[in-house]
Amino acid sequence: MPKSDIIPNADAPPAPAKHYIPIRDISPPPNTAVNRSSRIHFREQKGDFQRLRTMMNSLLIMLFFALPFISIDGRQAILLDVDKQQFFFFGITLWPQDFTLLAWIFIAAAFGLFFITVFWGRVWCGYLCPQTAWTFIYVWIETRIEGSSNKRKQLDKAPLTSIKLGKRSAKHLLWGFAALLTGCGFISYFIPARELYLEIFTGNASFWVTSWVWFFAICTYLNAGWMREQMCLHCCPYARFQAVMFDANTKTVTYDTQRGESRGPRKRKQESHHRESNLGDCVDCNLCVEVCPTGIDIRNGLQYECINCGACVDACNETMLKFDYKQNLIGYMSENDLKGVSYSYWRSPRFLGYGAAVVIMLIVISLDLNSRSEIQLNVIRDRQSLYRETTDNKVENTYQLKIRNKTQQIKQYRVAVLSEMPFSLIAEPIITLAAGEQVDYPVTVLADKDAIPSGRKMIQFLVTDIQEPKQQVSQETGFFSP
Numbered sequence: 001m002p003k004s005d006i007i008p009n010a011d012a013p014p015a016p017a018k019h020y021i022p023i024r025d026i027s028p029p030p031n032t033a034v035n036r037s038s039r040i041h042f043r044e045q046k047g048d049f050q051r052l053r054t055m056m057n058s059l060l061i062m063l064f065f066a067l068p069f070i071s072i073d074g075r076q077a078i079l080l081d082v083d084k085q086q087f088f089f090f091g092i093t094l095w096p097q098d099f100t101l102l103a104w105i106f107i108a109a110a111f112g113l114f115f116i117t118v119f120w121g122r123v124w125c126g127y128l129c130p131q132t133a134w135t136f137i138y139v140w141i142e143t144r145i146e147g148s149s150n151k152r153k154q155l156d157k158a159p160l161t162s163i164k165l166g167k168r169s170a171k172h173l174l175w176g177f178a179a180l181l182t183g184c185g186f187i188s189y190f191i192p193a194r195e196l197y198l199e200i201f202t203g204n205a206s207f208w209v210t211s212w213v214w215f216f217a218i219c220t221y222l223n224a225g226w227m228r229e230q231m232c233l234h235c236c237p238y239a240r241f242q243a244v245m246f247d248a249n250t251k252t253v254t255y256d257t258q259r260g261e262s263r264g265p266r267k268r269k270q271e272s273h274h275r276e277s278n279l280g281d282c283v284d285c286n287l288c289v290e291v292c293p294t295g296i297d298i299r300n301g302l303q304y305e306c307i308n309c310g311a312c313v314d315a316c317n318e319t320m321l322k323f324d325y326k327q328n329l330i331g332y333m334s335e336n337d338l339k340g341v342s343y344s345y346w347r348s349p350r351f352l353g354y355g356a357a358v359v360i361m362l363i364v365i366s367l368d369l370n371s372r373s374e375i376q377l378n379v380i381r382d383r384q385s386l387y388r389e390t391t392d393n394k395v396e397n398t399y400q401l402k403i404r405n406k407t408q409q410i411k412q413y414r415v416a417v418l419s420e421m422p423f424s425l426i427a428e429p430i431i432t433l434a435a436g437e438q439v440d441y442p443v444t445v446l447a448d449k450d451a452i453p454s455g456r457k458m459i460q461f462l463v464t465d466i467q468e469p470k471q472q473v474s475q476e477t478g479f480f481s482p
């Protein structure tokens with residue numbers, strides 16, 4: 001039946017009112033679209049958030065280079081020794097089987113990041129992400145050599161002269177040097193740092209070490225020198241999904257549209273009359289766009305390209321100061337801040353969920369650390385024969401004990417066999433192992449044939465640290481008799 005032929009039933013309850021999600025056009029005005037094909041030369045900006053960002057980036061870079069030079073008990077404090085399959089971390093030695101601990105730490109860090117994102121949006125990207133930190137170093141070098149953003153744009157367009165060639169060569173040379181240092185810094189987490197720098201800069205490093213250092217140096221050079229914001233825009237997965245952690249109370253870099261619009265230039269003397277002329281607080285100076293490392297205009301609303309670096313906040317605050325307007329036309333603000341709505345985090349499911357996940361992961365990490373044994377034991381039965389009968393009416397089974405000293409000290413261990421039945425161990429019960437050493441320790445377990453039932457009985461091998469008896473490890477295995 002055609003729809004027009006349907007006669008509504010007068011007795012039927014009225015149809016519920018339709019609710020539509022209000023649609024807002026957030027496409028940028030045509031004159032503010034960013035030209036993605038050209039290189040972004042953003043202005044250097046000073047201000048509170050830039051000071052904080054510089055401080056945090058400097059701390060990150062300093063730690064990156066300095067950590068491999070810290071020693072504990074004569075050993076590099078953080079070293080991932082691929083050859084020996086050991087990871088040294090401030091006195092703790094982790095073996096491949098302990099890597100669940102690292103997995104917990106990464107999961108806890110991820111939840112920690114999500115938790116912080118609920119409060120302050122993508123602050124990680126602007127203040128602590130290595131990509132941003134290294135990009136800012138490279139831009140700093142570029143600015144020192146080629147000048148301000150305007151001069152850099154002019155230089156891009158200028159024909160190749162000896163001055164341009166000189167500036168470009170100096171820049172790329174310094175970029176290359178910074179990249180080589182970064183390559184060394186990265187590899188120094190895998191190879192003792194002191195020797196590495198010396199060997200690389202004297203040309204005495206092995207082929208593979210040199211290749212890896214240059215590989216990471218080239219990656220750094222391309223990432224921080226050439227790709228820059230393209231990494232954030234096209235390669236970083238976090239940029240794409242971070243918005244799902246936002247809620248109405250997440251403080252992220254936001255333009256106060258109500259206060260700012262309608263935007264328009266004006267003379268400073270006219271600032272007191274701007275309300276009468278229907279102008280908002282935005283003087284359309286375009287500084288917020290010029291300082292943006294990803295080349296966006298934050299006045300167009302929340303965009304995934306924004307790394308929350310706060311450069312536009314500082315730039316706008318500077319302008320607001322000049323016009324004697326209230327600060328924070330652009331600021332770290334939430335949707336509720338803009339609406340003037342008060343809000344409690346205790347009612348936010350995201351806050352509670354991510355917070356609980358972080359706490360749970362921290363508990364799991366401490367339990368894992370506490371239950372971590374410094375001895376590794378693996379019992380392997382002799383596969384040649386189930387048992388052997390001796391001429392004096394005894395039965396014996398042979399085993400191979402793989403014992404590893406997971407500490408960085410020489411250790412003495414006592415090996416014992418535990419059972420309710422009268423078993424005895426035919427082996428030297430005390431064994432000495434060097435730091436990190438693993439031995440295959442053959443042992444024989446003996447019992448009177450008449451004292452044990454026939455078939456399979458369970459026995460337990462126990463290895464105890466003689467100096468620290470709390471450190472012990474055991475494993476069950478079967479004992480066979482005819």
Ligand code: SF4
Nearest residue numbers: 292306307309310312
């Ligand atoms: S919009 Fe502002 S906070 Fe976002 S990346 Fe650009 S300058 Fe940084």
Ligand code: SF4
Nearest residue numbers: 282283285286288316
């Ligand atoms: S810096 Fe502030 S005043 Fe200038 S254009 Fe941006 S929002 Fe408007």
